[in-house]
Amino acid sequence: MTRGFLDVTEAWNGESVVTAFDSATGAWIFVALHDTRLGPAAGGTRMASYPAPVDGLIDAMRLAEGMTWKWAGVGVRFGGGKAVIAIPDDLGDEARAGLVDRYAAHLVSLRGAFQTGVDMGTTPEDMARIGAISGYAVGLVDGKPGDPGPYTARGVLAGIRAALEHRFGEANFGGRAVLVQGLGDVGFPLAGLLAEAGATLHLTDLREEAARRAQTRFGGTVIPADGMWEVDADVYAPCAVGATLNPDTIPRLRCGIVAGSANNQLLSDADAERLRARGILYAPDYVINAGGAVAFSAIHRGERDETRLRARVDEIGSSLREMFEEAAGAGESPLHAARRRARRFLDAHGGPPPGAG
CATH class of the missing domain: 3.40.50.720 (NAD(P)-binding Rossmann-like Domain)
Structure with a gap:
């Protein structure tokens, strides 16, 4: 983890950020857990290109805090979390599909601490794939994707x-x-x-x-x-x-x-x-x-x-x-x-x- 990542996370008021680097694509994966007092964290997975990886980290943390307020504001027992996959500009379809599969495996390693859904840059079809691999995608009906x-x-x-x-x-x-x-x-x-x-x-x-x-x-x-x-x-x-x-x-x-x-x-x-x-x-x-x-x-x-x-x-x-x-x-x-x-x-x-x- 770079010094920039540490500086940003140490200043954050959330609980934790799980970070991974996907060497096959050069993408960074950030799963930010802001507040899990109400239950396991839940929030979308955003896939986008950023000027620098640390900008993706900052986005994940800001969005995770927003999810804490969102769930509590509407009275739903989920914690605040968000994932950002910071990708290179030239990511092709085949490479993207492999990245989604590896991200799903990454969620398995979190053992239910984070459940996810569609966000900017990801699709219902991505969530169906993530759900099939990890079991941690929300909004699926009989394994089929829904559109929020x-x-x-x-x-x-x-x-x-x-x-x-x-x-x-x-x-x-x-x-x-x-x-x-x-x-x-x-x-x-x-x-x-x-x-x-x-x-x-x-x-x-x-x-x-x-x-x-x-x-x-x-x-x-x-x-x-x-x-x-x-x-x-x-x-x-x-x-x-x-x-x-x-x-x-x-x-x-x-x-x-x-x-x-x-x-x-x-x-x-x-x-x-x-x-x-x-x-x-x-x-x-x-x-x-x-x-x-x-x-x-x-x-x-x-x-x-x-x-x-x-x-x-x-x-x-x-x-x-x-x-x-x-x-x-x-x-x-x-x-x-x-x-x-x-x-x-x-x-x-x-x-x-x-x-x-």
């Missing part, structure tokens, strides 16, 4: 509806414009749900063809990625990479609500207060984007009734309404209300933090 994207999108829709009601006094999408950034596994189905609900769509993606595909299917206007900050919209729905909300971008926002599926949308917690100071209602990401996690954890426990799964996901809207009201009463960002809710669940069901005397 539509459930996540449904939860985001419920959250946006709650935000509209709180911010504007009604949950009607008619006449409301939504800027969807990122038209991938969640953004694409979200755009469809928004169009069906009557929203006006503004669509943007670094891959213009993805935005065009959504436009062809659902209508709306395609916005160049470098022009999205100049778009007037009622709702900004970030559904791609994290940290799009920061001291540079928040002053440029032209919306009343931020509510989307991306993880770690804020560069830091201070950005939540920056949004509040501008009168922008923020739906905490780890609450509004929990639909896939909620559904797949229920599937993992044996739930198969689609009506009940959808109803469970729709409860995200009710949770956010409560957080918005609590935050408004306290004169603070909904992020703080969400964090208190999660801490209450952790304290009630998980015992003292690791290392507490």
